[in-house]
Every structure is written in structure tokens, then in C-alpha cells.
Amino acid sequence: MDDTEQATAVRTGADGTAPYDVAAEARWVPEPDKRPGRTAFQRDRARVLHSAALRRLAGTTQVVAPMLSDFPRTRLTHSLECAQVGRELGAALGCDPDLVEAACLAHDLGHPPFGHTGEEALDVAAAACGGFEGNAQSLRILTRLEPKRFAPPGGPPTRLAPWPGRSVGLNLTRAALDAATKYPWTRGGHPTEPRSSKYGVYAEDLPVFRWVRAAVPPGRRCFEATVMDWSDDVAYSVHDLEDGLHAGHVDPAALTGPAERAELFAVAARYAPGASADEFGEALDRLQAQEWWPRSYDGSARDRARLKDTTSQLIGRFCLAAERATRERHGPGRLTRYRAELVVPYGVRLECAVLKAVAVRYVMQRADQAELRSRQRVVIAELAEVLLRDAPHGLDPVFLAMFEEAGDDRSRLRAVVDQIASLTDASALALHRTLVQER
Secondary structure (H helix, E strand, O other): OOHHHHHHOOOOOOOOOOOOOOOOOOEOOOOOOOOOOOOHHHHHHHHHHOOHHHHHHHHOEOOOOOOOOOOOOEHHHHHHHHHHHHHHHHHHOOOOHHHHHHHHHHOOOOOOOOHHHHHHHHHHHOHHHOOOOHHHHHHHHHHHHOOOOEOOOOOOOOOOOOOOOOEOOOOOEHHHHHHOOOOOOEOOOOOOOOOOOOOOEOHHHHHHHHHHOOOOOOOOOOHHHHHHHHHHHHHHHHHHHHHHHHOOOOOHHHHHOHHHHHHHHHHHOOOOOOOOHHHHHHHHHHHHOOOOOOOOOOOOHHHHHHHHHHHHHHHHHHHHHHHHHHHHHHOOOOOOOOOOOOOOOHHHHHHHHHHHHHHHHHHHOOHHHHHHHHHHHHHHHHHHHHHHHHOOOOOOHHHHHHHHHOOOHHHHHHHHHHHHHOOOHHHHHHHHHHHHHOO
16 A cells, blocks of 8 residues: 555544544655664654754743843753653553654744744745744754755656655654644634634645645644643743742732732733633632642742742643543543544633733733844844845855755745744844844
């Protein structure tokens, strides 16, 4: 059976869905195992873990810029923490733990320098080639930009091999790429919210995306992707609260005042549209009623230990709630691929939304952070302008080759955007000094 046949050969569940297609372990370019005994998903996990794209995240903003404190959380530490949460939650529900961990490690690979600020600035710079979105960039990295495997050279393009001789990235399995795809649609293609800014694939990467999504209902995410997504929410909402308290930006006592709560809930509404201030208040009250919720924080060893306990309690609370609710709906047994959907109770989602709002309200909305983000947007815009204008000067060899192979202005701009997105915060600033400030 060739890969085309495998892609449509599915074991159909009682509800008519495809719980686990038999081509889940197929790779875009077939390749033999180098060492017997490892599973396909163990290989996927190892490939992401050893990738340069993952290492780059050590120098990429999570909430605040790297190196502004001795022990900052970066996109890398966040990805590692997300992977730990996802591996355990997925295993408890019957997922392959290596598959979920690979997806969690890969989920933020596409985030550019300066975090969401860089993402917004690159979206403006990339308007003429379809825009920029970190999740779509992640798929592009996994399937093209992180060079590990190449398609066989020669021969005319085909549906399964549209790019003879081209890099196919890490060449992960279909299941791993599917699990790492948080938003399985193109820009404007959200199944219910066409104006959503979130999407997971650029138009030029649709061939591999369609291969990944063979026989899958449009817009539906696989179970492992929903586990990854919730693990991401849990990890960053909880750890951003921890970091805010540790840095002295968050005063637990302030969260009891009516005015502060109103401001906080206004921010939380962006994470849970339609929820009322009363519902957010009840969610925060539930958290504050817990014995382990911090009442104060002075940086002492005892308070640091209490804060770590808060972090552990919150992660356990959010994950166990999802595990129990999912089991109540779907029953026992292995929940994989399209056999089930992760269920997160509404009240728990609101608690998570309130924690996200704490980081935004007390860290990201600080005046000094607003000034920093403004400067970062200028850096991204000026880099895009000068690299496109002066190419090939300033282009890295990998992106220079893409630029020279491009057949039109759209593809040339995408190569420039790919290079900027591949930088760390520090390397973006250094390249800006070289190409813009010192000329």
C-alpha cells in the first residue's frame, strides 16, 4: 500500500470519525530507522529536542526580554515546561507520551524575536506575501526551514512530492505534525470566526498541510493537539503568575480590591469572550479561597517554597479537572487522534483566563514594557526594509538560497521574513545595528 492509499485507509470509530489513521507514522519523505527499537514518535521527539530551532527559543522573549534577570523564563523554558505538563496529561488519557511531548516542544518554534510584539510587526512587514503568524511559521520550520532531510532530487513535481530536491525540514510523522498544529486552517479560514487572526499554515505550505490532514474533517484538531493546547495555557498562565510575584510586579493583596479586580477582569475578557465580570470574580474567589493561594510574597526562602507549591497546585488543579471531565464524557481506554476531544470545565477555563490576565495587567502593561515594545517594532520593520532592499547583502546562506530560487516578489519577501523570524532577540538587535544603525 503506498502513502496515498494509507492516507485514506482509516479505522472508523462508532461515531464515524477516524480515531487513528493507519498512516499516522508515515513521513513526508519515507526513510528507514537507523536504530531498531525506537518508536516513530520517540524519533520525532528527539528530532525536535535536538533542533537548532528549539535552542533558539532560549534567546526569545516569553513575557519579558531574556537576560533582564538572572533566571528569566524564555520561550525555551516555557516549551520544556509545557512538554512536561503535556506528556503527563496525555499519558493519563492514553496518548503516546512521546508524541504529545514532541508537539509541545514544537508548538512555539515559529515565534520570532520579541515574542508577540515581533509577531505583530512581522505580520505588517509580510503583508504583501500573506502575512505572518507564529503558529504557521512553526509548521514551516518543521516541514522546510530546519534542514535535516531533503526530498529526492530530479523528476517532475507530483502531489506527494511537489518540491524535488527541496528541504522537508525535520520530516516528522503525520501524527506529530498534526499534533503540533494548533490552528488547522489558513488565514481567514477559521471554521466559525473568519476574522480570527490565528491560523496554522501559509498558502505556500498547503501541499504538506494537506498531506498531514488527509481524511481529517476541516478545522477539527486531533486529540493530541488539544492536549498540547491546554498544556500550553496551563504552563504559561501559571508560570507567568509565579514570575510576576517573584519579580515584585504582582501584589496578591491588590487582587482583593474592587477597582483592581474590575481592571483585571476587563483584560481576562479577551481570553474568555462572553464571560461576565461576576463569573471572573467567582473564578478568582475560588482560587483565593485555596489554602495554598499566596497572601503575600517577600522573596524569602519560605515564601519561595510556598510559591512553588502554588505553582504545583495550580497545574495539578487544571490538569486533573480536564482529565476527569474528559473521562466522564469519553470513558476509559486510550484516547488518541480523532477518537475524542479534550474537555476542560468552563469554570476552570475562567480561572486560567484570570491568571493570564494577571501577567498582562501587571507585567506587560507596565509603561516601561510599552516603550520597549515600541522600539522592538521599529527594529523589525527596519530590518525587513533593509534586507529586502539590499539583498543579497545581509542574508544568511540558507535564506539567500531561498531568495535566489524565488520566482516572484512574494516569495522573495517570504525568504526575508523567514530570516528575521529565525533570529533571537539579541541577534535581531545585533543585525539591526550592523545593517541600519552603523551604515
